[in-house]
Amino acid sequence: MVSGQSRSVTPWLSKPTSSLEMHLLVGGVPFSLDRELLAARSAKISALLEANSQEDLSHSLRDIPPEPETFELVLRFCHGFEVHMSSENVVPLTCFACYLRMTENHSRNNLLTKALTFFEQRIFPSWNETIKALCTVEKIFQESVNFGLVDACSESLIKKALVDPSLLGEPIKNSTCVDDSEDDDNVYRPNARRRLFDSERQPEDLTILPLRLYEPIIQAMNKSGVPSKYVAASLCTYAKKWVFPISTGSEKMSINKRNSPGEIIEALERLLSHERGLLPCTLLFDMLQSAIILEANSHCRNGFEVRIGKQLEEATAKDLLVPSQYDTECVRRILKIFYGNYTSSDVSGLITVAELLEDFLVMGASDKDLKPEAFISLGDISAAASVGTQRSSDGIYRAIDIYLAQHRYLTESEREEVCRVLDCQKMSPEACEHAAKNERLPLRVVVQVLFVGKLQLHDAITKETKDSDDRLRKEEEAGKDVAKLDCGGQQARGEMKNMCSKVMGLERECHMMRKEIESGFSRSTVKKRNVSMWRDMKRKFGCINNMYDYNCRPKKKNM
Structure with missing residues (x-):
């Protein structure tokens, strides 16, 4: 390799094979090379020289892949040197070979044949090597797409995921689709014939790919029938890597430099199935919070709310604080979705959600900064959630008592308004006795x-x-003694x-x-x-x- 303003092939040879030189700019780096030597391997260069041998070819080759290091390997190959291929350079080498039309029809044992053979023998059989190869397409993305390399690598990964979906990651625990008490026989294990990739004990993480590669691959996996719980596990890992915690640091921007965290969370929502229980409710709330903070579009936020609503009985009171503290409208929407999707004749889920809303109300009552209007709104939601569950109003009364103790400055009329959410007729005798002696309550x-x-x-x-x-x-009626x-x-x-x-x-x-x-x-x-x-x-x-x-x-x- 030569320093200075241009690179030359002469360091590799004792003498040039031709006195005809051409100058070419590749990725901002100038090269001086023998065009007839290059034409012997490249059908494209040969055709250009035949059309006009005196023409400066730089203009005709201005769309050459911008990879100067790889172009230097191409020149080495044209001069008869052996080129060492790897998963890190085979994609750009193949792109150059396709661009320059270095085919068998033009020259025997040409570069394109060698590169495609390497793909077939070394890249496609391996999950890890395929992902490593995909990671190198960023600078020559469009060329890789045009020459079919991205699609070929994607198809290879999809086939492997269909055989062994655990390559995407293990399903997230504590979700309904993966029960810890589940019988071991129901856990996925590839049989002996399908353990084609067990040698890769630590599979390369698919989530290292940039979003514009990751998203179409996951979309194709969804359509191909890869189990949703494994896809959801990969999406969870991707969110933790590129969204949680929300950051725009150099590490997060190095791969996904074309996409903001907001765009990433929107893409993850699109890719996540609406199947119930794929992710824990807590994680869905975290994703919803990220969507809100990152100002993702309304479709994205609504999508996470729908998924939460379908499994709201799994949530905790702290989860309800995640989207935005005491966001009553958000809680209302999620609650509406829950009731709209609840089809079981068993009321245990309804009771669980009613208890959840009461706990959330009690949590809010302890917050000295919670305004009466917000507390009343939460109280209305909690009261509505108890309808049809035959529950007493004791939990709501407890929250009111706590709120009045934390907000002693309220006037009589304000305290009456706070107590509006209490249905006295549903209070237990013990609660009634306590309330009769409670000096904080309005008269x-x-x-x-x-x-x-x-x-x-x-x-x-x-x-x-x-x-x-x-x-x-x-x-x-039994006919006992009349007297x-x-x-x-x-x-x-x-x-x-x-x-x-x-x-x-x-x-x-x-x-x-x-x-x-x-x-x-x-x-x-x-x-x-x-x-x-x-x-x-x-x-x-x-x-x-x-x-x-x-x-x-x-x-x-x-x-």
């Missing part, structure tokens, strides 16, 4: 809780009376009358309490009356004497 809510307590007792009395009536009816029945019936009716009079008394007390509140009694006075009334109701009807301390989740009584 109106305390009154509502007391009325709910009254109704719960009324329902309990009515049920007990009905049960007693049913027993009497069954005894009458005994009359005595029992009169006693039951007397108890029922007594209970009804007590209920009426309770109603009068509640009515008087309400009038006192409207007349302007102080909160402390009303509070004492509320609590005493609650205890009095319990005492009058012989209910539980000692109430368990309320911890926002009903406790089981000791048997």
Whole structure:
């Protein structure tokens, strides 16, 4: 190799074989070479010289592949030197051989035949060597595409992935498609005849390819039937390599210099199947967050939301924070997708999502910076998620209690608005007792809780009376002693009358309490009356004497 402004072939020979020199610029590097020697191997150069031997060929060869190091190897071959081929130089060598038409028709044992033979014998049989060869096409991408080298390498990789999809990577754990408790017989293992590539114990990572090579290969694998879970594993690795953490550092730009992280995350979304459970919900949330931060298009963001919605029951409350802290609209959309795709008759998934939304609401309640409007919106979502699950409102009440404790500066009207999301009729007796003594609650809510307590007792009395009536009816139908029945019936009716009079008394007390509140009694006075009334109701009807301390989740009584 010669330093200076031009490269010459003379260092390789004792003397030039021709006095006719031509000057050529390849990839910005000038070369001086013997054109007749080159024409002996190149049909293209030979044709140009025959057309006009005196013409400067530089203009006609201006679209020559811009690889000066490889062109120097071509010149060595023209001068009779042996060219050592490898996965790092066979692609550009083949491109030069195709461009210069160095075929067998023009000259025996020509460069193109040698290069294609090397491909067939050394590159295509090996997954690793094929990927290494593809990594060299960046500078001569269009030439590699035009000469069919990219397609040939891609087809080779696809065939290998169909035989052994684990070359793409192992499926991601903790997703529904790969259960840790799955029987070993269901795990993919190529049989003896198909273990063609077991010698490659550490297969080259397909994700080292730039996006414009990686994307069409994965698209072709999807169409060819490579299992989706293995493709998803490769996409996950690609995201971790080029998107997570979001960066524009030199390492990430060195390969994917033509694509921003935003373009990459959009491509990954397009390539990822909509099959449920291919990736863990947490990873899908990470991808959604990246799409939002990188300002990916709406189709990309919506695609990740749809995939999350299909498996929302696998998410955690922290996952819901990932897209954008307390993004209620995003949560609403995901929840809507979940209900739209939920087809199981088993309500366990619905209950799991309802609990998830309650945990998310409690998490938000602890945030001192969360505005009342946002909390109310989250409360509405949590309440809606509990519809049809027969769940109590205790979780929502717990969140409200935490939020009021963290935001003591709220006015009475603001506290009433926060409590709007609470359905007092769905509160357990333990929660009602706690709420009746909760000084953080607005007065109106305390009154509502007391009325709910009254109704719960009324329902309990009515049920007990009905049960007693049913027993009497069954005894009458069985033909028992009439006198005994009359005595029992009169006693039951007397108890029922007594209970009804007590209920009426309770109603009068509640009515008087309400009038006192409207007349302007102080909160402390009303509070004492509320609590005493609650205890009095319990005492009058012989209910539980000692109430368990309320911890926002009903406790089981000791048997």
